[in-house]
Amino acid sequence: MVAKHYRPAGKKKEGNAAKFVTRTQALKQLQISLPLFRKLCILKGVTPREPKKKFKGNDKTYYHVKDISFLHHEPLVEIHRAIRVHERKIKKAEAKKNVERANRLREKTPKPKIDRIIRQRYPRFVDALGELDDCLTMVHLFAAVPATESKKIDVELVHKCRRLAHEWQAFVSRTHKLRKTFVSVKGIYYQAEVEGQKITWLTPHSLQQVVSEDVDIPTMLNFLQLYEPLLCFVNFHLYHSINLKYPPMLDPRLEALAADIYALSRYLNGNTRPAILNSETSQLVESEQLESKQDGAQTQNEKSELRLAQLQHQLPSNEPGALMQLVEKVAGEGEEEYDQETRECKNLFRNVKIFLSREAPRESLLFVIPAFGGTVSWEGEGAPFAESDQSITHQIVDRESQGHRFLSREYVQPQWVFDCVNARIILPTDNYFVGRIPPPHLSPFVDYDEGAYVPEYAKTLKHLQAAARKEVLPLPGAEKDLEDPQNLLAEGIIDRAAANEAAEKKQKLMKQEQRFREELKKELKGETYTSAGSAVEKETSTAVIETGESTNNVQANTDDGAEMGKLLLSRRKRKLLEAMQISNERKKNKHDTIIKRKKKLDEAQNQRS
Amino acid sequence: MKKKTVVESEMKKKKSNEKEEAPPPPSDHDDSDDDDSDDSVEVSDYDSISEDEDSSADSIDDDDSSDSDSDSKSELEDEEGASPTTHHNASDDSDSQDEEEDVVDSEGGSESSDLHQEGGGAESDSSEDEVAPRNTIGEVPLKWYEDEPHIGYDIKGKKIKKKEREDKLGSFLANVDDSKNWRKVFDEYNDEEVVLTKDEIKMVRKLMQNKAPHSDFDPHPDYVDWFKWDDAKHPLSNAPEPKRRFIPSKWEAKKVVQYVRGIRNGTITFDKPKKEDDSYLLWEDDSGLTEKANHLAYIPAPKQKLPGHDESYNPPLEYIPTQEEINSYQLMYEEDRPKFIPQRFTSMRSIPAYENAMKESFERCLDLYLCPRVRRKRLNIDPESLKPKLPNKKELKPYPITCYIEYKGHEGAVTSISIEASGQWMASGSSDGTVRVWEVETGRCLRQWEIGEAVNCVTWNPLSDIHIVAVSAGHDVLLLNTGLGDEEEQQRIKELLLIDSPEASDETGKKAPSVRWLKDDKHDGIRLRHLKNVTSVEWHRKGDYFSTVMPSLCLSTWHESSLTFDTFNDLLSSELLSSCDPPHFIFNVSLTYSLRESRSVLIHQLSKKLSQKLPFKLHGLAVRSTFHPSRSIFFICTKKTVRVFDLLKSKQIKKLDTGLKEASSIAVHPGGDNLIVGSKEGKLCWFDMDLSSKPYKVLKCHPKDINNVVFHRSYPLFASCSDDCTAYVFHGMVYSDLNKNPLIVPLEILRGHANSNGRGILDCKFHPRQPWLFTAGADKMIKLYCHQ
Incomplete structure (x- = not known):
């Protein structure tokens, strides 16, 4: 009886066996140790492959033959061998108490270069x-x-x-x-x-x-x-x-x-x-x-x-004269080379001068604020301007303190900066005042696709953005008066009023949206659309009860339809479809739990108020 | 002796100051040597002190102490003057400091010189006037005097009283004000505070640095060769100069060569200043870059998922799970458990360090270098779009939709139904052993036969003028006269069913041993006795022939060829004994058994009352058989394949591979080129026989066994019924254009039957003219589904 995969002597390997090698085979071929092999893989970006047929078993890791030969010609292998030899020499020198030689050798250890x-x-x-x-x-x-x-x-x-x-x-x-x-x-x-x-x-x-x-x-x-x-x-x-x-x-x-x-x-x-x-x-x-x-x-x-x-920075330094110099904006410098978005980012904090208090996350704010065109200083050594500077418009405070408060500036929490940056507008600071719990911080990486849950604050932000886009023009005029605290105060009031208005608008919009959604839902349920609108909510609900039976039937029918569509699919596609349905189900469950929680929260709030 | 103790007391004093092992203290002589300069310094110092302290309240005390200090010194010197020890000290001093201690210890040194003595004496004389009474207790533990009011005795034997101590606060305050405070030292022996002079401090410093305490001491004096002088007559050594002094060193040369080689080869390089960064413009021009040809396609690692709202430090409240939910996570399987539980912090400063940061980064690393990378198409599509676009169902009407009539009456599961060719009558067989004939439109039960055995299959003769029903029950197939039709027809039927029983028995004795045609008096028909259970009966389209299938009789010619005659005979006999036939019959069977025939499927001719075996070899267990609707072709469905035979040429035309585990039913399209096979796994295979021997389409529609599949005779419809209590109705259009594939559209799922003993719908048949479907259920009911 001939073995199943018998290959006569002298015949070359074929198929997957010729294209792939297991890790052990690779190690043998390269004559290196496993840690070194791993290191080489990391440096060279060689990853295991997934052969169609795993000829040595499922538990093995397979590498492509070409990848391995790629490693074989790698000078790094030689360098690492040299390093090993060197280490041996150092060991020997140390054993002979020849410290000088050991040190010299240590300095001369070849270092692998990665640039190539x-x-x-x-x-x-x-x-x-x-x-x-x-x-x-x-x-x-x-x-x-x-x-x-x-x-x-x-x-x-x-x-x-x-x-x-x-x-x-x-x-x-x-x-x-x-x-x-x-x-x-x-x-x-x-x-x-x-x-x-x-x-x-x-x-x-x-x-x-x-x-x-x-x-x-x-x-x-x-x-x-x-x-x-x-x-x-x-x-x-x-x-x-x-x-x-x-x-x-x-x-x-x-x-x-x-x-x-x-x-x-x-x-x-x-x-x-x-x-x-x-x-x-x-x-x-x-x-x-x-x-x-x-x-x-x-x-x-x-x-x-x-x-x-x-x-040093713990010791008080007596060096006079701050070396600091303000980050000067060179007006009109290379403005053209920026694209639209960059320009927008650059000008976000253009007229904002921010001072960071002690507890604010300085490192990240020092990075973010200048990136969006703001001027920033902090409490402590080497700051470009002091806290007492009258032109400061915002002060970032994370902890309520009893220090002197300047009327000319707004004291906000650090989250304000991050939210402004994500929304690309300067948000009203009311919600971010020190001592308050700031509004939720939302991820800017979320794309709301259809049917996804949109947090309330995201909607608010959207409306604010829309509002800001319309009012882009009047803003620069207002900036001139920034130095005058009185004007600023007045402006703040106006701003707030505007914000309130915006909020009201937003609420109205939201109501409308909700109404629309409800109607959509009803339509989906197979109800006839009542043109009378949502004023007759009660009526429609009774209608639902009445038509409950028929809707059930309809639902069964739609189920049947779904199942029938599946019948004609090939097995592969059917499995794919089922997997999709499962994942969709999971998503929906998540979404539902969030909505449920939201509902509960709202109820609790209503009860409290 | 007395003198020595004094010196040592001073030593002690110094030691106590420094709290460190220092070389022996400087001798008094030292003071005397640098007298002039020292004095001047001291004076100025004292002046400053006194000036400082005059202003303060304790000035007098301090003055006293300074006085006493100077006194003590003068006293010391005075005593030195008399003693030989001091002199010897002085002389030693000039030589080396190290020897001093020894010398001090060894009393009565012999090297004293008068000259020194005189000098010392003169000096001490000069300070003699200032001598004050000093403590003379000697080298005794001071502890002894701790409780006494005095510290010791002066030279005249008087007690020296302890000084008044200031309280700690006072002394502290005084010390704070006093700028010389750091120089003050308390001398326990004399119970006084001593202010160290600048020189003394210098000395202390030097001692601390392990140097010779005296500034004028040269630790490295020029070497004076005492043994060589110009006028020396003899050399110190008379040995001749060795040769090595004249020739260059071999070893040195070797070493040099080694170094030179090392430098040339680059193994020895001189330390260069370390380069910090060797970064340079790596991607100088990537415009003229050609894609690497030799390498495998590089698949970049997928990017990490971007965080959603739930990872925020201050997420919206609805993203935070309640405590109950968090507790419920514990009940989940570990892999299902959410990895990240959202948290909320009220301010940024309260965010703690994320403990898994390192771990997550490490996991990402592992992913990057251990995971095989495969480019997968990410299907970002609507799942609905995967489904094929089906034609609108409304266009495919009519097809059975709703249940119209229910036929009740059977007392057991209805196993089989059959519709008469005109569509007016329906016969049904049940497991309760009855066969009934119903009027389709009214639901009236016209007739009923008690067979006595569970009925497996009921079939109407396909000709509309021959009202005969073939019923299979147990081993028998009954041909029953339903009594329908006019008298002329009845006459013909009776003629057909007339059987000459002895003749028939003769015939069976000769030719067809497996089946006997018997007259059935009870039901006024013919009884065909088979060897085994007959599961299905199928009529030929002309109504003369019909086939029966006995799946349990699987013996075929293939067995025979492989077995010896004897064993075969034994086997047969053992099998046939169970079927209670006369023994002579066995012999006949074994004789007539030819090499190329199968016995599980039989074809009977009604007009001649003949049965014949198929002259074909059959592999596997026959399940169903059916005739071609227009040609003399016969289909036998075995468990895994469908075999197509030409009856005229008596050979196999085709073998269709179903790929199923166990087929259960077969139906042929009225066109004859397509057929469907239902299986016990719930799969339905559509074969296009012109296309291939593999199924054109496999539909997995039922979760349970399919019991029957059926084509409509005129409408493009087919249906399947299954144990899951559903029947599916499909649109199955076959085009006359050979290039066009048949169109299959699922139309409707018919429900309504109830499950009983795990069985659902056992049979389904279409109405021959209308698009209606009859289903027979295990729940003793027959239902008619109509198109409206």
Whole structure:
């Protein structure tokens, strides 16, 4: 009896067996260890494949032969072998107590270069941007991770991640590419649009992350080994595109003040000014640059210096004269190069001057507000302007405090900024006053398709947006009076009145909508449409009862129809249809529970009132 | 002895100051050496102190203490003057500090010189006047004097009283005001505060740095070669100079070569300043980029799902599950449980760190490098659009829709019905052992026969003038005269049913042993006795022939060919014994059994009262058989296949592969080229015999067994009935154009029958002229569905 898959000697393999190899086979072929193989796969972007027929069993992982040969020719394999040899030498030197040689060897350990691989994986810049989501999320996460020696998370690595993240944010902020933000429990989501690519990333809340035990840090570090240079190159490209020298020189003092992003944006603003406007500012910039260069040289002195810098900000610094300089808006500068949306984003906070109180999430607000054209300052060292500045229009406060209150400005919660950004209008601040529970924060990523549940506040926002679009013209005139607090107050009142009106309108609209929906429902139920309108609600309900029997029949009929349609489908399509129906059912259930909860809440509210 | 103790007391004092192991204290001589400069400093210091303290209230005390300090010094020096120890100290000092301690310990050193003594003496003399009474208790634990009012005795043996202590607050306040406070030291031995001079502090500092305390001490003096001098007569060593001193070192050369090679090969490089970033413009020009040809298609990883409202830190209230709902999650299976439970925080500052951040990121990493990537078409379509577009049902009318008449009367499940060719009469057989004839339009039961056995199948003769019903019950097939029609017709029927019983028995003895034609007196008809249960009876269109199927008799020629004659005979006999036939019959059977015939399907001729076996080989169990509506073609449906035989040529034309597990019924389209097969899995196969031997369409319509399928004779309709109590009516249009596929449209689901013992509708038949459907249910009812 011949074996089922007998292949005579000398005959080549055919089919799936020729195209795919299992992981073990691949390891044997490459003569490398499993961890190294994993690392190579991560770096080169080689993923397992799903052969049509799993010739070695379902429990195996299969790789394409071409992928494996692709890895086979990879210089990284050689480099890693060299590294291993080197490690052995170091070990030997240490065993012989030849510390000097060990150190020298350690310094000379070959380092794998990733740039070629990045170019290979992302042949075009747009490709790299398209897959930047995971990269950014990871880098932002590691920027907030505590450096732990035992888990091999270096201080340097964390600092570099932080730097790269800030550089990216500074670019996005400077070029006003930020589109959406969302404060979730998991962190803050941002979405930017760079070169037509929508890039979404998640930054953890500015608290230190806990490195749990069930996470394999080496794997993540492998990813980071790819992501870090990738982001570096992307940043380089982006900075290059706006005529900036890439590794930006920063003011270490600001850096130490955890206002790196501000320092960066200042750098960007300082250096991208097309023509020197007046000698004074140019001198300022120059002097700043000089200073920053010197300081930059200092920062090269690695961790200790950085730590010192961080310690510095705890000590009161006596340095006189704030180095700060306001982020000046150069009017009409390159306005044409922006597209419509960018211009809209850029001008959202144009006439808003915001001051951040101590508890407000400074890092994210410093990123978001300038990205939408606002001016911002904060409490503490190095702030561009003080709290007492009369031109401040809004102050972001998260905790009600007993401090001095300026009448000329509005005290709002940080959510206001994020909601404004998502709605692309300056929302009325009444709901966001300090001490109140702000209105729900809605995700800007949700597309309301037909029949989906739309939260109430989303509708409100929509109406406000519509209102704002109509009133776009009168707004600039009102801005001139911003300095005068009295006018401002009066304006506030007018605004509020307008908002009230809008709310009333909205309510009316909503009522109409509801009516329309109800009628639709009735139609669906097979009732005759009563042109008398909703005034005869009671009547229609009785009609329902009367026609209950017939509707039942009709329903059975429609069911039959549905079933009959299914009959003629091929099995594959039928299964697909059933799967779809199940998922739709699930969606509907979710939707129904939300509506049920809403109903309950409304009832409770009604009872209370 | 006394002197020494004094010196040591001073040592102690210093030690207590510094609280650290320091080299031995400086000797007093030191003071005397730098006298001039020191004095001046001291004076100025004291002045400043006194100036400071004059203003303060405690100025007097301090003055006193300073006085006493200077006194003590002078006293010391005074004593030194007399003692040899001090001198020796002084002389040592000049040499090295390290030896000092030893020297101090060894009393009565011999190296004292007069010169020093004189100097010391003179100095001490000068300060003799200031000598004040000092403590002379010697080196005893001070603890002994703790409770005493005095601290010791002066040189004259008088008690030295303890000084008044200021309370802590006072002393603290005084200390705060005093800028010299940090220099003050409390001397327990003499019960006084001592202000250290600048030099002393310098010394302390040096001690702290592990240096020689004296500033003028040179720790690294030039070497003086005492053994060499110009006029020396003999060299120290007479050995000749070794050769190695003259030739260059071999090892050194080797080392150098090694280094040189290392540098040349690049294994040794000199430390360069570290490069921070080696980033450059990686994507300089991607315009002229050609797609990589050799690689496999790259599938980018799918992006992560964007968050919805429920992930917000402050979601709308309706997104937050109530406590009950959260509790109910615990009852769910782990994989069904929602992974994320929305939470609400009233302000941004109260958001805690997300504990799963790391884990989720890690999971994403795993997905990225461990998951095979397959490009799937995401069907973002309306599920309704998947369904084929069916023609409007209204255009396909008429078809049976509503139940019009119910025929009640049977006392058991109605297993079979049959409609007379004119459509006026209907016969039905039931498991209660009766056959009834009904008038279709009125629902009147015309006639009833008691068969005595459960009826399997009832069939009218297809000719309208021969009112004969074939009934299969148990092993028998009965041909019954219904008594309808005019007298002429009745006459013909009676002739047909007339049977000469002995003749028939003879014939059976010779030719057709499996069936015997018997006269049935009770019902005035013919009884065909079979060997086994007969499940179905089918008439030929001409009304002369009919076929019967005995599925349980599965023996076929195939068996015979594989078995020896004897075993075959045994087998047959054992089987036939059960059917209580005479033994001689067995022999005949075995003889007449030819190689190429099947016994489970028989064809009978009514006019000649003949039965014959099919001259074909049949694989599998025959389930149903049917005649072609126009040609002499015969279909036998076995469990898995349908075999098509040409009766004239007596050979198999076609074999249709149903792909079903167990077929249960078959019906042929009146056109003859299409047929449908129903199965016990509830599937319905439509065969287009011109097209292929595989089903053209398989409809999975019933969840349970299909009991019967049927075509309408004139309308493009077909129906299936099943144990799930439903009957489906389809539109099945067959076009004369061969290029056009048959159109199948499901039209209606007919309900109404009740389930009984797990069985639903057992039979269904169309009316021959009208688009009406009769269904026979296990609930003892027959229903007529009409098109209005």
